[in-house]
Amino acid sequence: MRPLEGITVLDLTRLLPGPFGTMFLGDLGAEVLKIEEPGQGDYARWYPPQINRVGARHLLLNRNKKSVTLNLKKPEGRSILLKMVERGADVLIEQFRPGVMDRLGVGYRDLQKV
Template sequence: MHPLQNIKILDLSRLLPGPYCSMILADLGCEVIKIEEPETGDYTRWMPPFIHEESARFLAVNRNKKSVTLNLKTEKGKAIFYNLVKKSDVILESFRPGIA
């Protein structure tokens, strides 16, 4: 039994601080759903070092998470995102000011 097992988090963060935060929360039992943009995904997917063509950095901070690709610029992507939001307890993001 994990202390945060009934908490659902949508993680829109990138690079290291946000994914590290959600990694700790996932380790404590939260269900973390990582939202990535199509084609590129999280930037750390492309950062060395690589293990069997996968970024060790990405694998380390995104363990215990589910992942989904959504284009939040389309109506369909927004509809799916809003549906996920309704079922979530926390939204974690790391956008710069003015970006939504």
């Protein structure tokens, strides 16, 4: 058994710092659910070098993760994220600028309510 088995992490990070940290959580056994915006998803998906048209950096940083696309700017996307939190997510990691999660309606106070 790995140390973080049974822990669920919602990963709203992108590029390098956040995905690097959540990669280790997945390596240690956590179930990491990578949440990407519709369209291009995480920008690292497109950075060269690519393997089968997916950025090698993205493949490395997002190993041991499941992926889902949610548009948090739409009520449906916010609702799904809140349901994921309600159903037992233990950790939510994001790296938006200050205030963005609040403006999207999924800030700390919103998450506390579920």
